[in-house]
Amino acid sequence: MTSVDRWQLPDGIEEVLPAQAATVEALRRRLLDLFRSWGYELVIPPLVEFTDSLLTGLGQDLDLLTFKLTDQLSGRSMGVRADITPQVARIDAHSLAPDGVSRLCYAGSTLHTRPKSLMASRSPIQLGAELYGDDSVAADVEIIRLMLATLDAAELPARYTLDLGHVGIYEAVLDAAELDDEQEARIFDCLQRKSVPDLMQALDDVPEDIATLIIGLVDLHGDDNVLLAARELFADRAPRALAAVDALQDVATDLRHQRPDLPIYFDLAELRGYHYHTGIVFAAYVPGHGQALANGGRYNGVGEVYGRSRPATGFATDLKALMNLLPASASGQGAISMPDSDDLELLAKAEALRASGEIVINSLGAGRDPRCDRELVEIEGEWQTRPL
Template sequence: MTRVDRWQLPDGVEEVLPAQALIVEGLRRRLLDLYHSWGYRLVIPPLMEFTESLLIGLGRDLDLLTFRMTDQLSGRTLGVRADITPQVARIDAHSLAEVGVTRLCYAGSILHTRPKSLMASRSPIQLGAELYGDSSLAADVEIIRLMLATLDSAGLQDVTLDLGHVGVYEAVLAAAELDQEQEATVFDALQRKSRPDLALALAGSPAAVVELITGLLDLHGDENVLARARQQYQQRAPAALAAVTALEQTAAAIRRQRPQLGIYFDLAELRGYHYHTGMVFAAYVPGHGQALANGGRYDDVGKVFGRARPATGFATDLKALTTLLPLAQTDRGAISLPPSEDPALLVRVEQLRAAGEVVIHSLAGKHDPRCNRQLVEQQGEWLLQPLESD
C-alpha cells in the first residue's frame, strides 16, 4: 500500500507562512489603497461560477487552466476561477451596467489546473485593475501608469516596461493572405519566437510574404524599432502604422512622467492575442524571467453579458511580487501582557494596540518568544520595561 504523506500539498500549490503572509497581506492592503486613491472601486467576485460565464472572452488557454465540478444544486458545471478578469467584465456589463467610465479593482486567489510557466504557482493571488467605457489611448496610459505605480509601491526598482500592439500582427497577417491552417502554424512559431519553425511554416510561400512575416521577429528593442516598423510596413502593410503611432504616443506619455524608465518594444508579442484588441504591456525586473505584471486592451469582452464596452486593464500575482521582497522586519518586537484583570491594564493595552503595537498574553506565565518588552505595574501605573531573554 502506497504511503501517503498527509502534510504534502499538490505540486505547484503552496501555503503562505507567517513571515511571508505578513508581507503579502501588507502589500495587498497598500495596493488596494493605492487603487482607491486613483478612483478604482473594489469588487469581490465569487470563487466559482457556472462555466458558461466564467470561460468566455479570454481564449482557449483559460479553458485549459480551469478546474471543473458539478453543482449539486443545479446539476450544471461549475468552474473554479483561473482568472478574475472575465468576472469583473461580467460585473461591469451586467451587475453594475453603469453609463460612462467604470474603474474597478480586485484581489483574490485563483486556481490553475497546471502552472502557466515552469516556476509558476498553480494558486496565485491575482490583483489588478480594469477600466471600462473609454477607448482612448489616455485610458491605456492610465492603466500602464497604475501598473508601474503598483511595482513602485511594492518597492521594486529597475523596472522595464514592455510594449506591443496586436494591430501590427493583424495588419501583417491580412497583407500576407495566408490560409487558416498556415495562419495557425505561423502564429505558433511567432509566439515561441522560433525562426526555424517560422521558416517551415512559410515554406512554399512567396518570398515577399516570407520577408513580410519573418520581419516581425526582428522588431524588438528600443524606440528605433518603431521607425524601422514604419519604414518596413508603410507600403506593404499600411494598416500597421496606426498601431505603431499608438505605441509612439504611449511611450512618449509614459516618459513625460518617467524619463528614466526603460521601455522595450516587441511587435511580435502575441501573448493574449486571441482576446486582446490593441495595446499589450508587461513589466519586468532584472533576474526575474517572467513578467511581474501584464495587461492590455480587450474591447467588447462584455458583449456576451449584454454590453460590448471598451476595456483595458492589468493584473499581477501578489505572491510572485512578494517573493522578490525581503521578509518583514518586526524591529519593535512585541509586548508581553501579564495575567491581570486590572481595568487600568486593559485600557493601557487598548491604547498600545491602537498605536500599532503587538501585545500578547503570557499564558501559563510564559512569554511569547517575539516579546522584547513587558507591562509592569508600578504605583498603580502600567509601564513598559525591557524583557530579558530567557
C-alpha cells in the first residue's frame, strides 16, 4: 500500500469538511425543529442491529444494500443500517407500542454496499418522518405536505416537481394477467427500466389483451390526463386498479388546494419500493438532479413481525444531497480573536460573548486564526471588541 492509498476513501464514501458540515448541521437542526412543530417526536435508532430485525419485511433490495458482520458477543449476524425506516417501524411497534396515531422523526448516518444510482453517496445522512396508526388519504397527504415543507425549509434554489404513483395499480394489473413467477419477474424488470422493446419480447407468450394492458402502463405518465387514460384502460380489464387511480386523484386535489402552483407528475408504472410499499408512493425531483431528492410512500404492515401490524406512511431525504444543491455558503459570521491570557476579566468577557452566539478563539503562539475579523483589546481597563 502506497502513502497515497492510505488517505483515500472508498468510492461513494465522503468526509464532510467544516463549511459543508456547518451547512448540514444547520439543515438538520432546522428540519428537525420543523418536524417537531408538526408534532413528530425525535427518535435515535442504533447504527447496527441484528439482521433478523433490521431486514425484515423490506425486501431483497435492502438486504443487498446492507453491510453485514458477526456480533462478537452473541455470534449472531448484524447489519449496519442502510435505511432507518425499518428501525423506526420497530420502535413504533415494539418499543413504544402506542394505541393510536404516532408521529416519529429521525436523522442519522446510513451505509450502503453500493450506490443506489450512478452519482449517489454510499454514506447518506438520512432524515425523515413516519406516521403510524392511520390508513387514510389524509395521513398520506399530511406526510407529502411535510415532505414539501421540508424542501421549502431547506431553501433550495430550484423549483421541484412532485411525482405520484400507486403500487395498487400494478398489483391489479398482475392479478388480471395471472402470470407465473418467471413471467412476472421478467416483466417487472422491463417496467422498472421502462424498456418497451424488452417488455414486448417478455410478453410474447402472454394473451394479446393482457399484453396490451401491461404495455399500456409504460405510457401512463404525465399530467392529469394520465388518470383519465388509466380509467379507460383499466375499466374492463383491471377494475381493481380504479380505486388506486381515485386515491391518486384525491391526494392531488388535496395538495392543490393548499399549493395550486405545485407541479404534479403522475407515473403509474413507478415500481420503486414495490416489494414493501402498499399504496401511494411519491417523490420530489429538481431539474438537473437525476435521483429523487426526497421520496416515500405507504408501507402498511411492516411492524407485524414485531407483534403489531400498523398502517404506516413516511418519507426520507439525504441531508448531503440537499446540501449539494444549495449555493456555496458565505465566509460565515466571522470570529473574535482574544489574547492567550489568564486575565479573569478577559475570560469572563470571552464567555459572555460565546454565550451570546459569538465565536471567540484563543490566539496561541501561531497568531490569530484566519477566521477572525475582530479582536478583544483592553481599552482604559476594560476589554472591548474592535475590528481588525
